[in-house]
Amino acid sequence: MPISLSLNIASYSKRKQILVFLSLCFFFLLLNVTSLFLPLRETLTYDEPYHYVSGAAVLSGKAFERGAADIDARNIMPASALNTLFAKAIRKTIPEKVISQSEKLELEVFWGKPPTILVSLVLAVYIFLWARQLYGINAGFLALTLYVFDPNIIAHSRLVTQDIFGACSVFIATYYYWNFLAFGNQKNAILSMVTFGIAQISRFTAVYLIPIFTFLAIGFYSSTIFRLVQSRRYSVILSTIRQFCMYCFLYLLTAILIINLGFSFEKTFVRLGDYQFESKALKSLQSSSSVLKEMPVPVPYAYLWGLDMGKNKDETGYGSAPSYLMGKLGLENGSLKGFKEYFAITFLYKVPIATQLFLLMALVRLIHRRHQINFWRNKHFCLFLLCSTSCLSVFLPLNLEFDTFLWLFHLFSFFLVK
Known part of the structure; x- marks a missing residue:
């Protein structure tokens, strides 16, 4: 089955083709309008300025410097630079004298919202495409309707944060990974690797794709593996394992390259022993072996620092209040506890x-x-x-x-x- 981003409606009558096209335009316009104009009277969320300033640091190649100055800003992701880049472009078209200095940051953050809206629209397109590919155009419109009218989507599609970037990039990476598993071919392999890498610079939680993709591959080919074991075709099994390892290497290599491009290769190949970690897990790894201490890390300092911050936050709850659920606080003997x-x-x-x-x-x-x-x-x-x-x-x-x-x-x- 060929994989294409086209609507595949050539067999429809001309009237139906026009109806499909106009319906899609309506849904995409609706999402655009609700995302762009609903927040006009709202103030910024507390973390939007953080993401905006972090995006500016990535653009200037100073992600490490930003993280060193403010530990709370170590969750820097290159995807945030899209918001800042767009806002800076808008800013150049407006005379300095008409902008109040007290409102400058707030206005720039607001001008940075369109890239998030655009990414939300891209996500809507892929939701429609995947559902249509599975069940046809009616299913595509049903999935698209659920997405466009969802209040969570409408709310986050207008924020200068990583939520929509992360959801979109991981979703698209999974879409191409499914196509690669189901239909193979070089095009799907390349698209899957590239989107997997892009997901890694959109949201730190995208690192969970590594175990998820591994389990998906094993599950997808489990019946084939079982038949090979039953028939004792060990040479084919070994060949399959080698191919699997090769693809794992290519996925990781692509991700490392894209992560470095996203952070402008800033402080790449710093020795692991020279990192200043906060989490117990990475501190333990760092001190576990003198050989590991001397190993250069092939990703930018800011990226591994961000993973360390996330792990530290997960271990200690740093920077977060206790979780609250159903009348209970996430506290146990004075320590944070989840539900x-x-x-x-x-x-x-x-x-x-x-x-x-x-x-x-x-x-x-x-x-x-x-x-x-x-x-x-x-x-x-x-x-x-x-x-x-x-x-x-x-x-x-x-x-x-x-x-x-x-x-x-x-x-x-x-x-x-x-």
Whole structure:
């Protein structure tokens, strides 16, 4: 089956083609308008200026300097530079004298919102394309409707933060990875590797794609592997393992290259022993071996620093108040503690009831037709992703750094509502 971003509606009548085109334009315009004009009377969220200034640091090649000056700014991601770049371009068209210095930062952050809206529109396109590819154009419009009218999407599509960037990049990376697993070919392999790398500079939680993609590949080819073992075709098994290792190497190499490009190769190949870590996990790794201390790290200092900050925040809750859920504080003997049911309850509260009902009906139908499906080669690939993200969220101790995958749980649920 060829993979294409075209609508594939050539077989439709001219009237139906026009109707499809106008319908898509309506949905994309609706998302654009609600995202752009609803926040006109609202103030900025507390973290928008942080992301904007961090984006400026990435543009100037000073991500490390920014993180060294302010530990709270170590979650720098190159994707934030898109907001800053757009705002700077708008800023040059406006005379200095008409801008109040007290409102300058707030105005620049507001001008930086369109890239987030654009990325949200790109995500809408891919949701439509994947659903259409699975079930046809009607399913594409259903998934698109759920996305465009979702209040969480509308709210975050207008913010200068990493949420939409992370959700979009991880979703698209998973889309091309699914195409690569299902249909192969060099084009899908390259697109999958590149989008995987882009996801790594959009949101730190995208690092979870490494174990998720690995399990997906094993699950996707499990029946083939089982047959090879039964038939004792060990030479083919060894060849498959070598090919798998080669692809793993190419994925990591592509990701490392894109991460370095995103951070302008700033302080790449610094020895691991020269890093100043905050998390217990990376401190332990750093001190575990003198050989490791001398090893140069092939990613920019700011990137590994950001992962360290996220791990430290997960371990200690640094910079966060206790979680609050159902009348309880996430505290135990004076220490922060998460709730294993946190994301399940949050999902029930935040996701529209209509979407939840659609999802429930889809799961019931899935169970009813369980003997008629090929689990890994159709929509149930998405069901596995839902289960993966759910399991990972349960094991996070403080419920602090998994919002991107809560988003993805929401987005992938659209594909079960056929």
